[in-house]
Amino acid sequence: MAVYTEVSDEALRAFLADYALGELLAFRGIAEGVENSNYALKTTAGDFILTLYEKRVDPAELPWFLALMQHLAARGLRCPQPVEARDGAALRQLAGRPAAICTFLPGVWPRRVRPEHARPLGEALAGLHRASEDFTATRPNGLGPAAWMPLLDRCRAGGDAVRPGLIAELDAALAAILAAWPAPGALPVGQIHADLFPDNVFFLDGPDGKPVVSGIIDFYFACTDLLAYDVAVCLNAWCFEPDLSFNVTRARALLAGYQRVRPLLAEERAALPLLCRGAAIRFLLTRLYDWMATPPGALVTRKDPLEYLAKLRFFAAAEGAGALGL
Amino acid sequence: MAVYTEVSDEALRAFLADYALGELLAFRGIAEGVENSNYALKTTAGDFILTLYEKRVDPAELPWFLALMQHLAARGLRCPQPVEARDGAALRQLAGRPAAICTFLPGVWPRRVRPEHARPLGEALAGLHRASEDFTATRPNGLGPAAWMPLLDRCRAGGDAVRPGLIAELDAALAAILAAWPAPGALPVGQIHADLFPDNVFFLDGPDGKPVVSGIIDFYFACTDLLAYDVAVCLNAWCFEPDLSFNVTRARALLAGYQRVRPLLAEERAALPLLCRGAAIRFLLTRLYDWMATPPGALVTRKDPLEYLAKLRFFAAAEGAGALGL
Known part of the structure; x- marks a missing residue:
């Protein structure tokens, strides 16, 4: 609602x-x-x-x-x-x-992501990054790495009630992510959407019957941060099956589409698994916080935080960018 | 939602x-x-x-x-x-x-009912009744008088938890309503909307700036029943202030609009307070049932049943159709 x-x-x-x-x-x-x-x-x-x-x-x-x-x-x-x-x-x-x-933007957001969505999505995301290169005003990422430990602290008291052992697992995962996070200047920075989930991307059928991106909406998490982090958000949001297995074919198409418009630097490719873990823990933490804070009967759907625990574990186990389709 | x-x-x-x-x-x-x-x-x-x-x-x-x-x-x-x-x-x-x-119908449903809505609403309701005169297929009112006692029975166990003494008050009110309900054939019958609340009526500004009904939607409670009962539903749904006081000016305009298109018979006018009590208890009972049956966290707004207890009491105390603006 x-x-x-x-x-x-x-x-x-x-x-x-x-x-x-x-x-x-x-x-x-x-x-x-x-x-x-x-x-x-x-x-x-x-x-x-x-x-x-x-x-x-x-x-x-x-x-x-x-x-x-x-x-x-x-x-x-x-x-x-x-x-x-x-x-x-x-x-x-x-x-x-x-x-x-x-x-008003025409189009329909995909209720079920298909392989054909991934490439145009990647192209559109890179297009967004390219188009904002000369937008110089900056906005810090309020839900970036600096926010994750405070978020986890706010979930500390009740988090294990959602799943036993959750807080300890997140403490360890977050410490590892933050320790390895790219230093300022190490990776290209620009304006990122930061929330490019399927319900924020509209598609229409192109002349060949294949989906074409007709609109990107909901820029209210947009901020100035690592461009490759936006790719990591999309890998989290678009490339898992409903059973939470990773669809590497879809990831490969997404990355190929992105790189057709903006090739990733070698450092960005190397950092991608880490950035994916960061994106997973960011959505895990906000969902966990919302889950614990949402009163029963509220008119919003509580999104399952544990979906992102599975994604976090997948990315933590992934051996290099090759496992993600690069 | x-x-x-x-x-x-x-x-x-x-x-x-x-x-x-x-x-x-x-x-x-x-x-x-x-x-x-x-x-x-x-x-x-x-x-x-x-x-x-x-x-x-x-x-x-x-x-x-x-x-x-x-x-x-x-x-x-x-x-x-x-x-x-x-x-x-x-x-x-x-x-x-x-x-x-x-x-698709143009128009906007009134989030806050104004006096100028009432007359065009009444005209539209009468227009609906007139336009369906030659629609001969019938559908019984599944939420008509015969359904009210079974509904009350289903609320009996937990109803007093919503308000102490509620079930006894409804038992007495319902017995009086059912005992006095018009016998078959006593009042004109036709196709009624039966759920003509403000969110089911769209308005646009007319050339003089006054609201004009541009659409009536949501016919999925429509049925074959007393035409004047539909008027009673509207008096319940449109003519109370947020503080649940009855706005007789609005009721008068609604009834005048209705009668411009379809004059009420003397028997219908005499029955109107009773029909209003019936409509009040119908919405009270379905809301009470939904209130008790809706699990916490469900994605629907639970509508307060006690709003209709206040309306039921008002109509029970009303002395004749004059008190309703006739």
Whole structure:
């Protein structure tokens, strides 16, 4: 469920009056997404997405996200483009929340990932990295390596109730990951999406019937960090089967697609298994925290943290980048 | 949250191949609705709603609902119109569920009801009753008076935990309602919506800036029952303030709108307070049952049954139809 804030007709009407978007035709809550409230908005000017930013998003950071999306869209990346109101401002207020209207992107996110999705996904991710090369404003990764130990500490008291021995295993895994993490300057840094899961990538069928990326959405974890870490997030999010076995064919296609647009440096390739462990523990820790913090009856799906324990173990056992399809 | 059944790309593509709706452009889950899974579907032919009927809907009854919607749409009522596939069938299968595509209706449902909504709502409800006069197939009201005592019995064991003394109060109220309920033939019967809450009615601004009904949706409680009972449902659903005080101005406008299109008979007017008590106890009982049956952590909003206890008490104390705005 992704509607946390309800918007009254009067508030919506007043809000839209600041835009040159014609007459309101429809306004429906969207089920996807867990962080913000999203509405499908239709006016005589077309289809749009209205997002109300909920409490997990820092309002001070919204201008950076919107500027990044504007920058990427101007370079041809298919991502939501913030729509400016008559006064030129895209970031506004609605129902007591920061709010923005973005362009609607066609496409369907893959409920079940197929091998044919992997290559265009990799190409799109590298395209995002290339298109943001000249976006110089930076945003630290609030869920990067520096955040992982504090997150683990917050899970320490109740974590073993989720799975006996979990905290000790994570302590050991995290210590090893942090000790080996690339030093600043060791790997290329840029703007990364940092949350490129299947529900954030839309596809349409191309002329040959094969899927083509038609849109990348939800940039609200985007930040300035290791480019190859974004690849590691995708390997975690896209390349495991439902039974949590690693699909190396899909990984190979993802990496080939990525490298067709932006070849990985030798250092990046060598670091990839480590970065994958880092990405696995990042999603494990946030899911574990959410799992323990989500009250029963809350209107969000709690995502199983232990899925990422299996992924973490897989990557820890992987012998070099070859095991990941490189 | 109104997406219970996920649809894979392949299944969706195969499903759409049976329709002459052009190419798939987008497919997004809709947050509204609690009974079925609803998706906003966009193709090169336009916007549609794809509904997967979940377990609460009896598949054997779906043809009746779809035929009623087709009948009403053909008579100019703005309601979803089932889209037939190439073989002429509108009711199909997708992801193991009965499924249908219906036309998309413009408009916005009122998050906060204003006085100006009431008159067009009443006119639309009467219009629905008039337009279905020549729809002769009947469907019994599965949540009509005959269902209320069995529902109360199923809540008997745990009901007082929701509120002390609740079951005794409902026993007395229900006995009085059932004893006074109109005998068959005493009041006009026809096809009723039976669930015309604000989230099932879309409005757009008319040329004079006043709201106009642009669509009525969700006919899956529709049935053949007392027409005035449908009015009673609306008085329950639309005419109370958030603090549960009765807004008689709004009720008067609703009834005036209704009677402009279909004047109530003297017997219907006299029965209205009783029918309002019946409608109140119907929603009270289903909400109470759902409240007790919904496991913590389920992805649906539990609606407060006690809201309808306040409404039941109000209607029980109302002295005649005059107190309701007639």
